[in-house]
Amino acid sequence: xxxxxxxxxxxxxxxxxxxxxxxxxxxxxxxxxxxxxxxxxxxxxxxxxxxxxxxxxxxxxxxxxxxxxxxxxxxxxxxxxxxxxxxxxxxxxxxxxxxxxxxxxxxxxxxxxxxxxxxxxxxxxxxxxxxxxxxxxxxxxxxxxxxxxxxxxxxxxxxxxxxxxxxxxxxxxxxxxxxxxxxxxxxxxxxxxxxxxxxxxxxxxxxxxxxxxxxxxxxxxxxxxxxxxxxxxxxxxxxxxxxxxxxxxxxxxxxxxxxxxxxxxxxxxxxxxxxxxxxxxxxxxxxxxxxxxxxxxxxxxxxxxxxxxxxxxxxxxxxxxxxxxxxxxxxxxxxxxxxxxxxxxxxxxxxxxxxxxxxxxxxxxxxxxxxxxxxxxxxxxxxxxxxxxxxxxxxxxxxxxxxxxxxxxxxxxxxxxxxxxxxxxxxxxxxxxxxxxxxxxxxxxxxxxxxxxxxxxxxxxxxxxxxxxxxxxxxxxxxxxxxxxxxxxxxxxxxxxxxxxxxxxxxxxxxxxxxxxxxxxxxxxxxxxxxxxxxxxxxxxxxxxxxxxxxxxxxxxxxxxxxxxxxxxxxxxxxxxxxxxxxxxxxxxxxxxxxxxxxxxxxxxxxxxxxxxxxxxxxxxxxxxxxxxxxxxxxxxxxxxxxxxxxx
Numbered sequence: 305x306x307x308x309x310x311x312x313x314x315x316x317x318x319x320x321x322x323x324x325x326x327x328x329x330x331x332x333x334x335x336x337x338x339x340x341x342x343x344x345x346x347x348x349x350x351x352x353x354x355x356x357x358x359x360x361x362x363x364x365x366x367x368x369x370x371x372x373x374x375x376x377x378x379x380x381x382x383x384x385x386x387x388x389x390x391x392x393x394x395x396x397x398x399x400x401x402x403x404x405x406x407x408x409x410x411x412x413x414x415x416x417x418x419x420x421x422x423x424x425x426x427x428x429x430x431x432x433x434x435x436x437x438x439x440x441x442x443x444x445x446x447x448x449x450x451x452x453x454x455x456x457x458x459x460x461x462x463x464x465x466x467x468x469x470x471x472x473x474x475x476x477x478x479x480x481x482x483x484x485x486x487x488x489x490x491x492x493x494x495x496x497x498x499x500x501x502x503x504x505x506x507x508x509x510x511x512x513x514x515x516x517x518x519x520x521x522x523x524x525x526x527x528x529x530x531x532x533x534x535x536x537x538x539x540x541x542x543x544x545x546x547x548x549x550x551x552x553x554x555x556x557x558x559x560x561x562x563x564x565x566x567x568x569x570x571x572x573x574x575x576x577x578x579x580x581x582x583x584x585x586x587x588x589x590x591x592x593x594x595x596x597x598x599x600x601x602x603x604x605x606x607x608x609x610x611x612x613x614x615x616x617x618x619x620x621x622x623x624x625x626x627x628x629x630x631x632x633x634x635x636x637x638x639x640x641x642x643x644x645x646x647x648x649x650x651x652x653x654x655x656x657x658x659x660x661x662x663x664x665x666x667x668x669x670x671x672x673x674x675x676x677x678x679x680x681x682x683x684x685x686x687x688x689x690x691x692x693x694x695x696x697x698x699x700x701x702x703x704x705x706x707x708x709x710x711x712x713x714x715x716x717x718x719x720x721x722x723x724x725x726x727x728x729x730x731x732x733x734x735x736x737x738x739x740x741x742x743x744x745x746x747x748x749x750x751x752x753x754x755x756x757x758x759x760x761x762x763x764x765x766x767x768x769x770x771x772x773x774x775x776x777x778x779x780x781x782x783x784x785x786x787x788x789x790x791x792x793x794x795x796x797x798x799x800x801x802x803x804x805x806x807x808x809x810x811x812x813x814x815x816x817x818x819x820x821x822x823x824x825x826x827x828x829x830x831x832x833x834x835x836x837x838x839x840x841x842x843x844x845x846x847x848x849x850x851x852x853x854x855x856x857x858x859x860x861x862x863x864x865x866x867x868x869x870x871x872x873x874x875x876x877x878x879x880x881x882x883x884x885x886x887x888x889x890x891x892x893x894x895x896x897x898x899x900x901x902x903x904x905x906x907x908x909x910x911x912x913x914x915x916x917x918x919x920x921x922x923x924x925x926x927x928x929x930x931x932x933x934x935x936x937x938x939x940x941x942x943x944x945x946x947x948x949x950x951x952x
Contacts, residue, residue: 316492331594331671334747339856340672344745344849346784346821348814350795352668353856356864357661359423367424370409374428377404378435385704387436388719391562397439398476398518398951406432408472410447411456415468422598422660429602430609437723438563440606442476445514448599449731450477451521451542454591458540458583467521467542475520476951478545480510480569481592484937488736490525490538490589494937495571497526497541499534504541504581506549506574509937517555517565518951519545524571525588537586541576545950549574551942560722567948572941598663600674600731604656604681610724611649611685614692617715618642622695632695641691647882648684650875651854654861655680672744673853679737680850682727689721735839742842745849746835748776749828777825784822789814798859800866804876806859809883813852816890820848823897840902844893851886851893858882 334341339352359367381400387393401407409425411417420428425447433440447453452471455463471477486492495508506526516522522543530536543550554568583591622633622642632638659673693700696717699707704714728734761769788794789811798806824845828835835842862879866872911917 331590334669336667336669338669338672340676340849340853341669341744341747343817343852343856344672344821344824344845345748345780346818348787348789348810348817348856350810350856350860353658353662354860354863355867356658356860357665357667359421359661359664363421363424363664366418367420367427370405370418370420371424371427371431373404374406374431377401378432382432382435382439384436384716385714387438387563388716389705391557393436393438393442393563393565395951398442401439401443402473405473406443407446407474407476408452409443411452411468411472415464416472417452417468418472422601422663423657426601426605426608426656426660429605430612433606434609434613436563437606437610437720438561440609441561441564442515444602444606445479446471446477448602449479449523449592449595450515450519451475451523452477453595453599454523454540454582455542457594458587458591462579463542463582471521476515476518477521477523478513478515478519479523479592480513480516481525482512483509484511484568484935488732493525493527493538494939495524495526496939497528497539497576499528499531499578500575502578503575504528504578506541506543506571506576507939508571509939510569510571511937512556512566513552513569514564514566516545516569517552517567517947518949519565520950521545522569523582524576525592526571528585535585538588539585540582540588540591542580542582543574543576545948547574547576550948551944551946552948553942553944553946555947558726560719560725570942572939596731597671597674600678601656601660601663603727603731604652604677604685605660607681607685607724607727608649608653608656610720611645611652611688613720614688615642615645615649617717618645618692618695621715638695641695643881644885645688645691647878647885648688650861650878651858651882651886652681652684654857654879655854658857658860672741675732675737675741675744676846676850676853678731679734679741679846680854682724682730683734685724686721686728689717689724692717693721735843738843738846739839741846741849745845746824746828749824781822781825784818787814787818789816789818798863803866803873804880806862806876806879806883809855809880809887810859812883812887813855816848816852816894819894820845820852823894827897838902840900840905841897844897848890848893851890855883855886 337349337352339349342349342352377400381397383394405418406428408415408417409420409428410422411419413419429440429444432443450471451467455467455471459467467475481490481493483494486494495506495510497504497506504526506524508526510516510524513519513522522545524541524543525538526541528534528536528539549572551570551572552567553570556566556568558564558566582588619633619642622638623631625632627635633642655677659670659677662668662670662673696715699712699715700717703718704716708714732740791811794814795807795810798810799808827838827841827845831838858879862872862875865875
């Protein structure tokens with residue numbers, strides 16, 4: 305029996321329907337405490353992150369042993385310049401990573417994996433990503449969002465037994481969600497999975513499939529149509545990449561990460577056993593979001609590695625390059641950039657290590673912390689790399705190959721900038737992360753007052769919600785007036801004798817958290833149902849929260865290092881300067897909550913789209929080629945050569 309030949313077309317959805325799909329995929333409840341959630345509510349729960357959580361001794365030993373092997377491999381087997389030049393990771397490098405067990409870093413040893421903790425997995429990614437960001441991306445896409453992670457959380461025992469041993473040692477995996485006309489709006493997902501006996505039949509096209517060109521196994525998100533016996537909805541499947549009907553139609557090329565195997569994958573009448581479905585029908589988006597809760601930590605981990613490298617190059621270069629009779633580092637204009645890189649690298653590592661250890665202990669809900677780490681890490685790493693380019697001057701803009709050709713050290717600073725740029729888009733763009741985190745940050749408000757601003761609710765529902773909201777805010781708002789941040793001796797353990805005073809920064813965080821919560825409440829009171837459209841305001845709220853989280857993590861890490869005798873005094877100094885820099889950014893963001901050009905910008909945008917300013921575009925030549933803005937993704941048989949190349 306064959307499946308229907310004409311698959312379901314992409315659904316047409318309204319903005320409200322799209323939001324409802326995204327909302328349904330959210331994890332609705334909070335079963336565990338969350339430091340960041342409390343922070344957005346104006347409650348500075350330092351007890352949730354201090355004392356700094358510690359890994360078990362056996363986890364440390366296992367992790368350090370693997371890091372030593374991985375470092376040797378990176379130093380002797382990975383040629384970053386060759387990967388950049390040839391735009392491909394050599395097959396022998398990937399084979400070597402398989403032999404090393406790097407494909408199974410997070411997979412349980414009973415399935416052939418290494419069983420590393422999130423902390424050491426991230427340290428490994430930072431290390432290998434510094435050797436080659438393309439290799440780091442391959443390993444991260446395979447383990448953070450590919451087959452292993454969703455199966456670990458949602459897979460059946462049979463699925464784990466069948467696939468995890470392969471993922472740990474031999475098979476590269478990829479995650480396929482995005483489509484040519486579907487990005488962060490999954491309600492319009494067009495790829496279909498039509499039930500047919502004991503199988504599903506997949507039809508559709510997936511875009512930007514990182515690892516897709518070389519993958520052996522795929523996690524595919526597809527829409528199951530509702531029918532008798534089938535709930536339907538977006539559903540996750542494990543799919544064999546060599547299945548008949550799968551064609552990798554293109555290997556995409558980018559401004560950075562030139563070695564990644566990212567492609568366009570077409571599915572035409574691809575049969576997938578029902579036993580390969582992950583979770584129930586309709587649970588695909590929830591599976592994807594849950595996977596990303598910890599999966600997002602891999603990206604900021606590699607940003608930490610980038611920051612460390614930027615600091616090393618800035619230190620070495622600015623000490624030998626002289627201008628006007630002294631090293632450029634001694635000039636304040638350059639020195640401030642070096643200070644920013646050093647302090648930010650310290651804080652970013654603090655954020656990643658703290659979030660990772662909390663993920664390992666599983667005592668806290670870290671969905672907001674992981675999202676903040678991704679947002680903050682990607683933005684700050686880009687800024688650090690940009691500052692390094694400026695410190696290096698013309699040499700920063702020059703390629704490593706060109707530097708070497710004329711006899712100078714081949715420093716790939718411009719490559720680092722290009723490689724890091726995608727992180728502000730990968731796994732949720734900065735703009736999407738702002739909205740995702742903002743939704744979680746205002747969850748408490750919507751849970752009690754959401755019906756008031758919901759146009760579909762009856763007057764009775766609105767009245768009931770009004771009573772609930774009145775009771776909630778009567779209890780909550782008075783708590784935002786005063787707190788420990790106004791007491792001069794609060795957090796005194798963060799001002800040990802002979803060390804820089806970090807207690808003053810924690811008091812600031814406590815005060816700022818209450819101010820942030822009050823500001824969020826004022827915004828909801830002012831805009832009510834229109835709050836969700838105030839993306840500028842919400843983005844600044846989230847950015848403030850990210851800075852406060854980073855300040856908290858930096859202080860907690862400094863105290864941890866002091867107590868363990870590892871560079872405690874220096875850590876206090878770095879935490880202090882980071883917090884002072886961060887406080888300046890926070891105060892600016894608070895000011896811009898209410899003093900900005902958001903409304904004016906909206907008017908200008910409408911005029912731009914209406915063609916009012918086309919005269920401003922005159923006087924230039926557009927070198928763009930011909931073709932549609934979005935490629936045709938009509939389901940059907942492939943018409944292009946299959947460039948899929950599994951590595952064995």
